[in-house]
Amino acid sequence: MRSIDAAAVHAALPYDKLIPHLRDAFRVGGEVPLRSRFHIDAVDGGAGGTLLLMPAWQPGRHIGIKTVSVFPDNAKLGHGSVAATYLLLDARTGLPKAVIDGEAITLRRTGCASALAASYLARQDAQHLLMVGAGSLAPHLIRAHCAVRNYTRIEIWNRNRARAEQAAATLRDLGGTVAVVDDLESSVRVADTISCATLSRDPLVRGDWLKAGAHLDLVGAFTPEMHETDAAALTRSSVYVDNRAGALKEPGDLVTPINAGQFKPEDVRGDLFDLCRADVMARRSDTEITLFKSVGLALEDLAAAELVVEGQQT
Template sequence: MRVIEAARVHAALPYAGLIERLRAAFRRGGEVPLRSHFHIDVPGSEAGGTLLVMPAWQPGRHIGIKAVSVYPENPQAGLPSVIGTYVLFDARTGAPKAVIDGVALTLRRTACASALAASHLARADAQTLLMVGAGSLAPHLIRAHCAVRAYRRIEIWNRNRARAEAMAEKLTDLDAAIAVVEDLETATRAADTISCATLSRAPLVHGDWLKSGTHVDLVGGFTPQMREADDAAIARAAVFVDTRAGAMREAGDLVQPLHSGLLKPDDIRGDLFDLCRNQAAGRRGDREITLFKSVGTALEDLAAAEMVVEGRAA
Protein backbone atom coordinates (compact mmCIF):
# COMPACT_ATOMS: atom_id res chain seq x y z
CA MET A 1 0.00 0.00 0.00
CA ARG A 2 1.38 3.37 -1.01
CA VAL A 3 1.46 6.55 1.05
CA ILE A 4 1.12 9.65 -1.12
CA GLU A 5 2.04 12.95 0.49
CA ALA A 6 0.69 16.44 -0.24
CA ALA A 7 3.27 17.60 -2.79
CA ARG A 8 2.67 14.55 -4.98
CA VAL A 9 -1.10 14.99 -4.70
CA HIS A 10 -0.91 18.58 -5.94
CA ALA A 11 1.42 17.57 -8.77
CA ALA A 12 -0.96 14.80 -9.89
CA LEU A 13 -4.05 17.04 -9.96
CA PRO A 14 -3.67 19.93 -12.43
CA TYR A 15 -6.74 22.12 -12.27
CA ALA A 16 -7.93 21.79 -15.87
CA GLY A 17 -7.41 18.03 -15.87
CA LEU A 18 -9.20 17.50 -12.57
CA ILE A 19 -12.14 19.66 -13.65
CA GLU A 20 -12.70 17.34 -16.60
CA ARG A 21 -12.19 14.27 -14.41
CA LEU A 22 -14.93 15.55 -12.08
CA ARG A 23 -17.19 16.25 -15.04
CA ALA A 24 -16.82 12.63 -16.12
CA ALA A 25 -17.41 11.39 -12.55
CA PHE A 26 -20.70 13.27 -12.23
CA ARG A 27 -21.82 11.91 -15.57
CA ARG A 28 -20.99 8.35 -14.48
CA GLY A 29 -22.19 8.58 -10.87
CA GLY A 30 -21.55 6.14 -8.03
CA GLU A 31 -22.66 5.12 -4.55
CA VAL A 32 -22.33 8.12 -2.24
CA PRO A 33 -23.98 7.86 1.21
CA LEU A 34 -24.49 11.10 3.11
CA ARG A 35 -21.40 11.92 5.09
CA SER A 36 -21.35 11.45 8.84
CA HIS A 37 -20.97 14.71 10.74
CA PHE A 38 -19.90 14.82 14.42
CA HIS A 39 -19.28 17.74 16.76
CA ILE A 40 -16.19 17.34 18.95
CA ASP A 41 -16.00 19.24 22.24
CA VAL A 42 -12.62 20.85 22.91
CA PRO A 43 -11.84 21.96 26.48
CA GLY A 44 -11.41 25.74 26.59
CA SER A 45 -12.84 26.25 23.11
CA GLU A 46 -16.23 27.70 22.25
CA ALA A 47 -16.14 26.52 18.64
CA GLY A 48 -14.89 22.99 19.28
CA GLY A 49 -14.23 20.82 16.27
CA THR A 50 -16.05 18.82 13.62
CA LEU A 51 -15.30 15.32 12.35
CA LEU A 52 -16.51 14.41 8.86
CA VAL A 53 -16.47 10.85 7.51
CA MET A 54 -17.14 10.58 3.77
CA PRO A 55 -17.38 7.25 1.89
CA ALA A 56 -18.01 6.57 -1.80
CA TRP A 57 -17.56 3.65 -4.18
CA GLN A 58 -18.13 2.37 -7.69
CA PRO A 59 -18.70 -1.40 -7.99
CA GLY A 60 -15.79 -3.11 -9.66
CA ARG A 61 -13.56 -0.03 -9.39
CA HIS A 62 -12.67 1.59 -6.09
CA ILE A 63 -13.93 2.32 -2.59
CA GLY A 64 -12.75 5.49 -0.92
CA ILE A 65 -13.21 7.01 2.50
CA LYS A 66 -12.05 10.36 3.80
CA ALA A 67 -11.85 11.34 7.45
CA VAL A 68 -11.56 15.11 7.95
CA SER A 69 -11.37 17.25 11.06
CA VAL A 70 -12.39 20.92 10.94
CA TYR A 71 -11.09 23.02 13.84
CA PRO A 72 -11.72 26.76 13.17
CA GLU A 73 -9.36 27.90 15.94
CA ASN A 74 -6.38 25.90 14.66
CA PRO A 75 -4.77 28.82 12.75
CA GLN A 76 -4.19 30.55 16.09
CA ALA A 77 -1.85 27.66 16.91
CA GLY A 78 -0.22 27.66 13.48
CA LEU A 79 -2.21 24.64 12.25
CA PRO A 80 -4.60 24.38 9.29
CA SER A 81 -8.27 24.48 10.18
CA VAL A 82 -8.93 21.42 7.97
CA ILE A 83 -6.88 18.21 8.36
CA GLY A 84 -7.66 14.85 6.84
CA THR A 85 -6.63 11.51 5.38
CA TYR A 86 -8.00 9.56 2.43
CA VAL A 87 -7.84 5.78 2.00
CA LEU A 88 -8.47 4.17 -1.39
CA PHE A 89 -9.47 0.49 -1.62
CA ASP A 90 -9.88 -1.95 -4.49
CA ALA A 91 -13.65 -2.46 -4.74
CA ARG A 92 -13.24 -6.00 -6.11
CA THR A 93 -11.20 -7.32 -3.17
CA GLY A 94 -11.51 -4.70 -0.43
CA ALA A 95 -7.71 -4.46 -0.26
CA PRO A 96 -6.32 -0.99 0.54
CA LYS A 97 -4.31 0.53 -2.31
CA ALA A 98 -3.19 3.94 -1.04
CA VAL A 99 -3.27 6.39 1.83
CA ILE A 100 -3.43 9.90 0.42
CA ASP A 101 -2.96 13.29 2.04
CA GLY A 102 -6.55 14.38 2.62
CA VAL A 103 -5.90 18.11 2.92
CA ALA A 104 -4.26 18.42 -0.50
CA LEU A 105 -6.92 16.19 -2.05
CA THR A 106 -9.71 18.29 -0.52
CA LEU A 107 -8.21 21.61 -1.58
CA ARG A 108 -7.86 20.53 -5.20
CA ARG A 109 -11.19 18.75 -5.62
CA THR A 110 -13.17 21.47 -3.84
CA ALA A 111 -11.71 24.22 -5.99
CA CYS A 112 -12.21 22.23 -9.16
CA ALA A 113 -15.83 21.40 -8.30
CA SER A 114 -16.55 25.13 -8.04
CA ALA A 115 -14.80 25.74 -11.36
CA LEU A 116 -16.78 22.89 -12.91
CA ALA A 117 -20.00 24.60 -11.83
CA ALA A 118 -18.70 27.94 -13.09
CA SER A 119 -18.05 26.42 -16.51
CA HIS A 120 -21.85 26.09 -16.74
CA LEU A 121 -22.91 29.13 -14.73
CA ALA A 122 -20.41 32.00 -15.03
CA ARG A 123 -20.69 34.35 -17.98
CA ALA A 124 -18.39 33.37 -20.83
CA ASP A 125 -17.04 36.93 -20.93
CA ALA A 126 -16.51 37.27 -17.15
CA GLN A 127 -13.49 39.47 -16.50
CA THR A 128 -13.40 40.26 -12.75
CA LEU A 129 -13.16 37.58 -10.05
CA LEU A 130 -13.64 38.53 -6.40
CA MET A 131 -12.25 36.12 -3.81
CA VAL A 132 -13.85 36.51 -0.37
CA GLY A 133 -11.53 34.90 2.15
CA ALA A 134 -7.79 34.27 2.15
CA GLY A 135 -7.49 30.87 3.79
CA SER A 136 -5.75 27.80 2.41
CA LEU A 137 -8.52 27.05 -0.10
CA ALA A 138 -8.68 30.54 -1.61
CA PRO A 139 -5.63 30.40 -3.94
CA HIS A 140 -6.81 27.05 -5.30
CA LEU A 141 -10.26 28.48 -5.99
CA ILE A 142 -8.72 31.40 -7.84
CA ARG A 143 -6.50 29.16 -9.97
CA ALA A 144 -9.31 26.71 -10.70
CA HIS A 145 -11.72 29.50 -11.71
CA CYS A 146 -9.00 30.89 -13.99
CA ALA A 147 -8.88 27.49 -15.71
CA VAL A 148 -12.45 27.95 -17.01
CA ARG A 149 -12.67 31.74 -17.56
CA ALA A 150 -10.11 34.30 -18.76
CA TYR A 151 -10.24 36.73 -15.83
CA ARG A 152 -8.34 39.98 -16.34
CA ARG A 153 -8.65 41.21 -12.76
CA ILE A 154 -8.69 39.29 -9.48
CA GLU A 155 -9.63 41.05 -6.26
CA ILE A 156 -9.13 39.57 -2.78
CA TRP A 157 -11.00 40.59 0.35
CA ASN A 158 -10.29 39.26 3.82
CA ARG A 159 -10.97 40.56 7.31
CA ASN A 160 -7.23 40.32 7.94
CA ARG A 161 -5.71 42.39 5.13
CA ALA A 162 -2.21 41.08 5.79
CA ARG A 163 -3.32 37.54 4.95
CA ALA A 164 -4.90 38.74 1.71
CA GLU A 165 -1.71 40.59 0.76
CA ALA A 166 0.43 37.52 1.50
CA MET A 167 -1.80 35.40 -0.72
CA ALA A 168 -1.78 37.98 -3.52
CA GLU A 169 2.02 37.82 -3.64
CA LYS A 170 1.82 34.10 -4.46
CA LEU A 171 -0.50 34.65 -7.44
CA THR A 172 1.65 36.97 -9.51
CA ASP A 173 2.25 34.25 -12.11
CA LEU A 174 -1.40 34.51 -13.20
CA ASP A 175 -2.17 36.47 -16.35
CA ALA A 176 -4.39 38.94 -14.48
CA ALA A 177 -4.10 42.06 -12.36
CA ILE A 178 -4.19 41.14 -8.64
CA ALA A 179 -5.53 43.59 -6.06
CA VAL A 180 -6.36 43.45 -2.35
CA VAL A 181 -9.54 45.38 -1.56
CA GLU A 182 -10.94 46.81 1.66
CA ASP A 183 -14.50 47.73 0.65
CA LEU A 184 -16.40 44.48 0.18
CA GLU A 185 -19.58 46.19 -1.03
CA THR A 186 -17.79 48.10 -3.80
CA ALA A 187 -15.89 44.98 -4.88
CA THR A 188 -19.07 42.90 -4.89
CA ARG A 189 -20.90 45.42 -7.05
CA ALA A 190 -18.12 45.28 -9.67
CA ALA A 191 -17.43 41.54 -9.75
CA ASP A 192 -18.53 39.18 -12.51
CA THR A 193 -17.79 36.12 -10.38
CA ILE A 194 -17.63 36.00 -6.58
CA SER A 195 -16.12 33.01 -4.78
CA CYS A 196 -16.47 32.75 -0.99
CA ALA A 197 -14.44 30.43 1.22
CA THR A 198 -14.96 31.49 4.82
CA LEU A 199 -16.31 30.06 8.05
CA SER A 200 -18.65 33.02 8.53
CA ARG A 201 -21.90 32.70 10.44
CA ALA A 202 -23.16 36.08 9.21
CA PRO A 203 -23.73 36.87 5.51
CA LEU A 204 -20.88 38.63 3.75
CA VAL A 205 -22.35 38.87 0.24
CA HIS A 206 -25.58 40.85 0.05
CA GLY A 207 -28.05 40.35 -2.75
CA ASP A 208 -28.69 44.08 -3.10
CA TRP A 209 -25.03 44.48 -4.09
CA LEU A 210 -25.08 41.98 -6.95
CA LYS A 211 -25.12 43.32 -10.48
CA SER A 212 -26.96 41.54 -13.28
CA GLY A 213 -25.04 38.61 -14.68
CA THR A 214 -22.98 37.85 -11.58
CA HIS A 215 -22.12 34.28 -10.63
CA VAL A 216 -21.80 33.58 -6.89
CA ASP A 217 -19.80 30.57 -5.69
CA LEU A 218 -20.37 29.71 -2.01
CA VAL A 219 -17.89 27.17 -0.65
CA GLY A 220 -17.06 27.83 2.99
CA GLY A 221 -20.24 27.15 4.96
CA PHE A 222 -20.79 23.49 5.79
CA THR A 223 -23.19 23.61 8.75
CA PRO A 224 -26.78 24.95 9.05
CA GLN A 225 -25.49 27.81 11.22
CA MET A 226 -23.06 29.20 8.61
CA ARG A 227 -23.98 31.90 6.08
CA GLU A 228 -21.91 33.55 3.37
CA ALA A 229 -24.78 35.15 1.41
CA ASP A 230 -27.98 36.76 2.65
CA ASP A 231 -31.60 35.97 1.81
CA ALA A 232 -31.71 38.67 -0.86
CA ALA A 233 -28.90 36.92 -2.75
CA ILE A 234 -30.74 33.61 -2.59
CA ALA A 235 -34.00 35.24 -3.72
CA ARG A 236 -32.40 37.00 -6.71
CA ALA A 237 -30.38 34.05 -7.99
CA ALA A 238 -30.92 30.90 -9.96
CA VAL A 239 -29.69 28.41 -7.34
CA PHE A 240 -27.59 25.33 -8.07
CA VAL A 241 -25.84 22.87 -5.72
CA ASP A 242 -23.19 20.17 -5.89
CA THR A 243 -25.62 17.58 -4.50
CA ARG A 244 -29.19 18.22 -3.40
CA ALA A 245 -29.14 15.88 -0.41
CA GLY A 246 -25.96 17.34 1.05
CA ALA A 247 -26.57 21.02 0.40
CA MET A 248 -30.20 21.01 1.54
CA ARG A 249 -29.27 19.27 4.76
CA GLU A 250 -25.99 20.91 5.74
CA ALA A 251 -25.59 24.35 4.13
CA GLY A 252 -26.92 27.26 6.15
CA ASP A 253 -27.11 29.35 2.97
CA LEU A 254 -29.89 27.00 1.86
CA VAL A 255 -31.13 25.37 5.08
CA GLN A 256 -32.14 28.69 6.61
CA PRO A 257 -34.05 30.00 3.54
CA LEU A 258 -35.70 26.59 3.14
CA HIS A 259 -36.79 26.66 6.79
CA SER A 260 -38.24 30.18 6.48
CA GLY A 261 -40.05 29.36 3.24
CA LEU A 262 -38.09 31.89 1.19
CA LEU A 263 -36.66 28.99 -0.85
CA LYS A 264 -38.51 25.83 -1.82
CA PRO A 265 -36.80 22.55 -2.81
CA ASP A 266 -38.13 22.88 -6.34
CA ASP A 267 -36.49 26.31 -6.62
CA ILE A 268 -33.08 24.61 -6.80
CA ARG A 269 -32.57 24.41 -10.55
CA GLY A 270 -30.03 21.63 -10.62
CA ASP A 271 -26.98 19.92 -9.16
CA LEU A 272 -23.68 18.90 -10.70
CA PHE A 273 -25.16 15.59 -11.85
CA ASP A 274 -27.86 17.49 -13.75
CA LEU A 275 -25.46 20.03 -15.24
CA CYS A 276 -22.85 17.50 -16.32
CA ARG A 277 -25.50 15.22 -17.87
CA ASN A 278 -27.21 18.15 -19.62
CA GLN A 279 -30.38 17.42 -17.66
CA ALA A 280 -30.59 20.99 -16.38
CA ALA A 281 -29.84 24.22 -18.19
CA GLY A 282 -27.10 26.33 -16.68
CA ARG A 283 -27.01 30.07 -17.22
CA ARG A 284 -30.01 31.21 -19.26
CA GLY A 285 -28.83 34.68 -20.21
CA ASP A 286 -26.16 37.31 -19.66
CA ARG A 287 -28.27 39.20 -17.11
CA GLU A 288 -29.19 36.22 -14.94
CA ILE A 289 -27.63 35.99 -11.47
CA THR A 290 -26.50 32.45 -10.71
CA LEU A 291 -25.49 30.96 -7.37
CA PHE A 292 -23.73 27.67 -6.67
CA LYS A 293 -23.60 26.22 -3.16
CA SER A 294 -21.02 23.54 -2.50
CA VAL A 295 -20.73 21.39 0.63
CA GLY A 296 -18.53 18.73 -0.97
CA THR A 297 -19.29 15.18 -1.94
CA ALA A 298 -17.26 12.02 -1.56
CA LEU A 299 -17.68 11.36 -5.29
CA GLU A 300 -15.27 14.25 -5.91
CA ASP A 301 -12.74 12.76 -3.50
CA LEU A 302 -12.99 9.37 -5.17
CA ALA A 303 -12.44 10.79 -8.65
CA ALA A 304 -9.46 12.83 -7.48
CA ALA A 305 -7.93 9.91 -5.55
CA GLU A 306 -8.18 7.66 -8.61
CA MET A 307 -6.43 10.33 -10.65
CA VAL A 308 -3.66 10.60 -8.06
CA VAL A 309 -3.08 6.84 -7.97
CA GLU A 310 -3.09 6.60 -11.77
CA GLY A 311 -0.55 9.40 -11.94
CA ARG A 312 1.69 7.71 -9.39
CA ALA A 313 1.42 4.42 -11.27
CA ALA A 314 2.56 6.13 -14.46
Protein backbone atom coordinates in the same frame (compact mmCIF):
# COMPACT_ATOMS: atom_id res chain seq x y z
CA MET B 1 0.00 -0.01 0.05
CA ARG B 2 1.38 3.32 -1.09
CA SER B 3 1.54 6.49 0.97
CA ILE B 4 1.16 9.60 -1.21
CA ASP B 5 2.08 13.00 0.18
CA ALA B 6 0.68 16.44 -0.57
CA ALA B 7 3.37 17.39 -3.09
CA ALA B 8 2.62 14.31 -5.19
CA VAL B 9 -1.13 15.00 -5.02
CA HIS B 10 -0.76 18.57 -6.24
CA ALA B 11 1.57 17.46 -9.03
CA ALA B 12 -0.92 14.81 -10.17
CA LEU B 13 -3.96 17.11 -10.17
CA PRO B 14 -3.44 20.14 -12.44
CA TYR B 15 -6.66 22.12 -12.62
CA ASP B 16 -7.11 21.73 -16.36
CA LYS B 17 -6.86 17.95 -15.95
CA LEU B 18 -8.99 17.49 -12.83
CA ILE B 19 -11.93 19.65 -13.99
CA PRO B 20 -12.81 17.46 -17.02
CA HIS B 21 -12.14 14.35 -14.91
CA LEU B 22 -14.72 15.54 -12.39
CA ARG B 23 -17.15 16.21 -15.23
CA ASP B 24 -16.77 12.59 -16.34
CA ALA B 25 -17.24 11.36 -12.75
CA PHE B 26 -20.53 13.24 -12.40
CA ARG B 27 -21.73 11.86 -15.71
CA VAL B 28 -20.96 8.27 -14.64
CA GLY B 29 -21.98 8.61 -10.98
CA GLY B 30 -21.39 6.16 -8.13
CA GLU B 31 -22.56 5.19 -4.67
CA VAL B 32 -22.30 8.26 -2.45
CA PRO B 33 -23.93 7.98 1.00
CA LEU B 34 -24.61 11.22 2.81
CA ARG B 35 -21.53 12.08 4.83
CA SER B 36 -21.53 11.64 8.59
CA ARG B 37 -20.81 14.67 10.75
CA PHE B 38 -19.88 14.61 14.43
CA HIS B 39 -19.32 17.49 16.83
CA ILE B 40 -16.16 17.34 18.93
CA ASP B 41 -16.65 19.07 22.28
CA ALA B 42 -14.49 22.05 23.15
CA VAL B 43 -11.84 21.93 25.86
CA ASP B 44 -10.07 24.77 27.68
CA GLY B 45 -12.61 27.30 26.42
CA GLY B 46 -11.95 26.60 22.75
CA ALA B 47 -14.46 26.40 19.92
CA GLY B 48 -14.44 22.62 19.57
CA GLY B 49 -14.48 21.02 16.17
CA THR B 50 -16.22 18.89 13.58
CA LEU B 51 -15.35 15.40 12.30
CA LEU B 52 -16.60 14.41 8.84
CA LEU B 53 -16.56 10.90 7.35
CA MET B 54 -17.09 10.80 3.58
CA PRO B 55 -17.34 7.43 1.77
CA ALA B 56 -17.95 6.73 -1.91
CA TRP B 57 -17.46 3.80 -4.26
CA GLN B 58 -17.94 2.49 -7.75
CA PRO B 59 -18.57 -1.29 -7.86
CA GLY B 60 -15.67 -3.16 -9.40
CA ARG B 61 -13.38 -0.11 -9.23
CA HIS B 62 -12.56 1.66 -6.00
CA ILE B 63 -13.85 2.47 -2.53
CA GLY B 64 -12.74 5.73 -0.97
CA ILE B 65 -13.11 7.13 2.54
CA LYS B 66 -12.05 10.60 3.58
CA THR B 67 -11.81 11.70 7.18
CA VAL B 68 -11.88 15.46 7.74
CA SER B 69 -11.49 17.44 10.95
CA VAL B 70 -12.38 21.13 11.11
CA PHE B 71 -11.13 23.08 14.12
CA PRO B 72 -11.60 26.86 13.64
CA ASP B 73 -9.31 27.75 16.58
CA ASN B 74 -6.31 26.12 14.93
CA ALA B 75 -5.23 29.42 13.40
CA LYS B 76 -4.37 30.63 16.91
CA LEU B 77 -1.95 27.71 17.17
CA GLY B 78 -0.39 28.24 13.79
CA HIS B 79 -2.18 25.30 12.17
CA GLY B 80 -4.70 25.09 9.35
CA SER B 81 -8.38 24.83 10.27
CA VAL B 82 -8.87 21.66 8.20
CA ALA B 83 -7.00 18.34 8.29
CA ALA B 84 -7.85 15.32 6.16
CA THR B 85 -6.70 11.82 5.21
CA TYR B 86 -7.90 9.73 2.28
CA LEU B 87 -7.94 5.92 2.11
CA LEU B 88 -8.40 4.27 -1.30
CA LEU B 89 -9.35 0.58 -1.48
CA ASP B 90 -9.91 -1.93 -4.25
CA ALA B 91 -13.69 -2.34 -4.58
CA ARG B 92 -13.32 -5.97 -5.72
CA THR B 93 -11.39 -7.13 -2.64
CA GLY B 94 -11.70 -4.33 -0.08
CA LEU B 95 -7.91 -4.28 0.26
CA PRO B 96 -6.26 -0.88 0.74
CA LYS B 97 -4.29 0.52 -2.18
CA ALA B 98 -3.15 3.93 -0.96
CA VAL B 99 -3.24 6.40 1.88
CA ILE B 100 -3.28 9.88 0.39
CA ASP B 101 -2.92 13.36 1.82
CA GLY B 102 -6.58 14.29 2.18
CA GLU B 103 -6.06 18.02 2.60
CA ALA B 104 -4.35 18.29 -0.78
CA ILE B 105 -7.13 16.28 -2.42
CA THR B 106 -9.74 18.50 -0.73
CA LEU B 107 -8.07 21.72 -1.86
CA ARG B 108 -7.76 20.59 -5.46
CA ARG B 109 -11.15 18.95 -5.89
CA THR B 110 -13.02 21.77 -4.10
CA GLY B 111 -11.52 24.42 -6.33
CA CYS B 112 -12.14 22.33 -9.43
CA ALA B 113 -15.75 21.49 -8.49
CA SER B 114 -16.52 25.21 -8.21
CA ALA B 115 -14.77 25.83 -11.53
CA LEU B 116 -16.71 22.96 -13.10
CA ALA B 117 -19.96 24.61 -12.01
CA ALA B 118 -18.72 27.99 -13.24
CA SER B 119 -17.96 26.49 -16.65
CA TYR B 120 -21.74 26.13 -17.00
CA LEU B 121 -22.93 29.09 -14.94
CA ALA B 122 -20.49 32.01 -15.21
CA ARG B 123 -20.75 34.35 -18.18
CA GLN B 124 -18.48 33.36 -21.05
CA ASP B 125 -17.03 36.87 -21.10
CA ALA B 126 -16.47 37.10 -17.32
CA GLN B 127 -13.31 39.10 -16.62
CA HIS B 128 -13.52 40.19 -12.97
CA LEU B 129 -13.15 37.58 -10.21
CA LEU B 130 -13.56 38.47 -6.53
CA MET B 131 -12.33 36.02 -3.89
CA VAL B 132 -13.95 36.45 -0.46
CA GLY B 133 -11.73 34.79 2.12
CA ALA B 134 -7.99 34.20 2.18
CA GLY B 135 -7.60 30.77 3.71
CA SER B 136 -5.80 27.81 2.17
CA LEU B 137 -8.62 27.25 -0.34
CA ALA B 138 -8.51 30.74 -1.83
CA PRO B 139 -5.52 30.34 -4.19
CA HIS B 140 -6.88 27.00 -5.45
CA LEU B 141 -10.31 28.46 -6.11
CA ILE B 142 -8.77 31.37 -7.99
CA ARG B 143 -6.51 29.18 -10.12
CA ALA B 144 -9.31 26.72 -10.86
CA HIS B 145 -11.71 29.51 -11.88
CA CYS B 146 -8.98 30.91 -14.12
CA ALA B 147 -8.84 27.54 -15.87
CA VAL B 148 -12.41 28.00 -17.19
CA ARG B 149 -12.62 31.76 -17.75
CA ASN B 150 -10.15 34.45 -18.82
CA TYR B 151 -10.07 36.74 -15.77
CA THR B 152 -8.13 39.94 -16.27
CA ARG B 153 -8.96 41.37 -12.85
CA ILE B 154 -8.70 39.28 -9.65
CA GLU B 155 -9.43 40.75 -6.22
CA ILE B 156 -9.11 39.23 -2.75
CA TRP B 157 -11.02 40.45 0.29
CA ASN B 158 -10.52 39.18 3.83
CA ARG B 159 -11.35 40.56 7.24
CA ASN B 160 -7.63 40.36 8.00
CA ARG B 161 -5.95 42.29 5.20
CA ALA B 162 -2.54 40.78 5.96
CA ARG B 163 -3.86 37.31 5.18
CA ALA B 164 -5.31 38.58 1.90
CA GLU B 165 -1.91 39.99 1.00
CA GLN B 166 -0.28 36.64 1.82
CA ALA B 167 -2.74 34.85 -0.45
CA ALA B 168 -2.14 37.36 -3.24
CA ALA B 169 1.62 36.80 -2.94
CA THR B 170 1.14 33.12 -3.84
CA LEU B 171 -0.49 34.20 -7.12
CA ARG B 172 2.24 36.45 -8.47
CA ASP B 173 2.68 34.21 -11.49
CA LEU B 174 -0.77 35.38 -12.65
CA GLY B 175 0.78 38.78 -13.32
CA GLY B 176 -0.45 42.18 -12.21
CA THR B 177 -4.08 41.18 -12.20
CA VAL B 178 -4.29 40.29 -8.48
CA ALA B 179 -5.20 43.02 -5.98
CA VAL B 180 -6.26 43.14 -2.33
CA VAL B 181 -9.40 45.18 -1.63
CA ASP B 182 -10.93 46.57 1.55
CA ASP B 183 -14.44 47.59 0.48
CA LEU B 184 -16.33 44.32 0.03
CA GLU B 185 -19.61 45.84 -1.09
CA SER B 186 -18.02 47.96 -3.80
CA SER B 187 -16.12 44.98 -5.18
CA VAL B 188 -19.14 42.66 -5.13
CA ARG B 189 -21.24 45.22 -7.02
CA VAL B 190 -18.90 45.17 -10.04
CA ALA B 191 -17.53 41.59 -10.01
CA ASP B 192 -18.57 39.08 -12.66
CA THR B 193 -17.80 36.07 -10.44
CA ILE B 194 -17.66 36.08 -6.64
CA SER B 195 -16.21 33.04 -4.88
CA CYS B 196 -16.59 32.72 -1.09
CA ALA B 197 -14.61 30.36 1.14
CA THR B 198 -14.99 31.40 4.76
CA LEU B 199 -16.20 30.04 8.08
CA SER B 200 -18.45 33.07 8.61
CA ARG B 201 -21.58 32.78 10.75
CA ASP B 202 -22.96 36.06 9.43
CA PRO B 203 -23.76 36.86 5.78
CA LEU B 204 -20.89 38.57 4.00
CA VAL B 205 -22.17 38.94 0.43
CA ARG B 206 -25.61 40.54 0.24
CA GLY B 207 -27.92 39.50 -2.56
CA ASP B 208 -28.85 43.12 -3.24
CA TRP B 209 -25.23 43.82 -4.14
CA LEU B 210 -25.12 41.32 -7.03
CA LYS B 211 -25.14 42.90 -10.46
CA ALA B 212 -27.08 41.50 -13.41
CA GLY B 213 -25.19 38.56 -14.88
CA ALA B 214 -23.11 37.85 -11.78
CA HIS B 215 -22.19 34.33 -10.67
CA LEU B 216 -21.92 33.64 -6.92
CA ASP B 217 -19.87 30.62 -5.84
CA LEU B 218 -20.41 29.64 -2.18
CA VAL B 219 -17.94 27.15 -0.73
CA GLY B 220 -17.31 27.85 2.94
CA ALA B 221 -20.48 27.46 5.02
CA PHE B 222 -21.03 23.78 5.78
CA THR B 223 -23.18 23.81 8.94
CA PRO B 224 -26.66 25.29 9.60
CA GLU B 225 -25.03 27.97 11.76
CA MET B 226 -22.75 29.26 9.01
CA HIS B 227 -23.73 31.85 6.40
CA GLU B 228 -21.82 33.52 3.58
CA THR B 229 -24.84 35.17 1.96
CA ASP B 230 -28.47 36.06 2.67
CA ALA B 231 -31.90 34.99 1.43
CA ALA B 232 -31.97 37.81 -1.13
CA ALA B 233 -29.11 36.17 -3.00
CA LEU B 234 -31.18 33.00 -3.35
CA THR B 235 -34.38 34.72 -4.41
CA ARG B 236 -32.55 36.82 -7.03
CA SER B 237 -30.61 33.90 -8.47
CA SER B 238 -30.92 30.67 -10.39
CA VAL B 239 -29.66 28.31 -7.70
CA TYR B 240 -27.57 25.19 -8.30
CA VAL B 241 -25.79 22.88 -5.85
CA ASP B 242 -23.17 20.16 -6.03
CA ASN B 243 -25.61 17.59 -4.59
CA ARG B 244 -29.14 18.10 -3.33
CA ALA B 245 -29.02 15.70 -0.38
CA GLY B 246 -26.19 17.52 1.37
CA ALA B 247 -26.93 21.06 0.23
CA LEU B 248 -30.53 20.98 1.49
CA LYS B 249 -29.54 19.64 4.90
CA GLU B 250 -26.21 21.11 5.94
CA PRO B 251 -25.35 24.74 5.00
CA GLY B 252 -26.98 27.73 6.64
CA ASP B 253 -27.01 29.57 3.31
CA LEU B 254 -29.86 27.28 2.21
CA VAL B 255 -31.18 25.78 5.45
CA THR B 256 -31.96 29.10 7.15
CA PRO B 257 -33.99 30.60 4.24
CA ILE B 258 -35.79 27.27 3.74
CA ASN B 259 -36.77 27.08 7.41
CA ALA B 260 -37.93 30.72 7.27
CA GLY B 261 -40.12 30.06 4.24
CA GLN B 262 -38.04 32.39 2.06
CA PHE B 263 -36.83 29.65 -0.28
CA LYS B 264 -38.16 26.21 -1.21
CA PRO B 265 -36.09 23.07 -1.86
CA GLU B 266 -37.79 22.70 -5.23
CA ASP B 267 -36.41 26.13 -6.19
CA VAL B 268 -32.98 24.52 -6.62
CA ARG B 269 -32.69 24.32 -10.39
CA GLY B 270 -30.15 21.50 -10.57
CA ASP B 271 -26.97 19.93 -9.24
CA LEU B 272 -23.63 18.98 -10.78
CA PHE B 273 -25.02 15.64 -11.93
CA ASP B 274 -27.75 17.50 -13.83
CA LEU B 275 -25.37 20.06 -15.31
CA CYS B 276 -22.76 17.54 -16.43
CA ARG B 277 -25.41 15.28 -17.97
CA ALA B 278 -27.20 18.23 -19.61
CA ASP B 279 -30.41 17.29 -17.77
CA VAL B 280 -31.05 20.95 -16.87
CA MET B 281 -30.35 24.25 -18.57
CA ALA B 282 -27.31 26.16 -17.43
CA ARG B 283 -27.00 29.95 -17.75
CA ARG B 284 -29.77 31.20 -20.01
CA SER B 285 -28.84 34.84 -20.55
CA ASP B 286 -26.11 37.39 -19.87
CA THR B 287 -28.32 39.15 -17.31
CA GLU B 288 -29.28 36.07 -15.27
CA ILE B 289 -27.74 35.88 -11.79
CA THR B 290 -26.51 32.38 -10.95
CA LEU B 291 -25.58 30.87 -7.61
CA PHE B 292 -23.71 27.64 -6.89
CA LYS B 293 -23.58 26.18 -3.39
CA SER B 294 -20.88 23.59 -2.75
CA VAL B 295 -20.90 21.44 0.38
CA GLY B 296 -18.43 18.86 -0.90
CA LEU B 297 -19.19 15.42 -2.28
CA ALA B 298 -17.27 12.20 -1.71
CA LEU B 299 -17.53 11.36 -5.41
CA GLU B 300 -15.22 14.32 -6.10
CA ASP B 301 -12.63 12.95 -3.66
CA LEU B 302 -12.87 9.48 -5.18
CA ALA B 303 -12.34 10.81 -8.70
CA ALA B 304 -9.36 12.89 -7.58
CA ALA B 305 -7.81 9.98 -5.64
CA GLU B 306 -8.12 7.67 -8.64
CA LEU B 307 -6.36 10.25 -10.81
CA VAL B 308 -3.56 10.55 -8.23
CA VAL B 309 -3.04 6.78 -8.05
CA GLU B 310 -3.13 6.46 -11.84
CA GLY B 311 -0.41 9.10 -12.01
CA GLN B 312 1.72 7.15 -9.55
CA GLN B 313 1.47 4.07 -11.74
CA THR B 314 2.72 5.75 -14.91
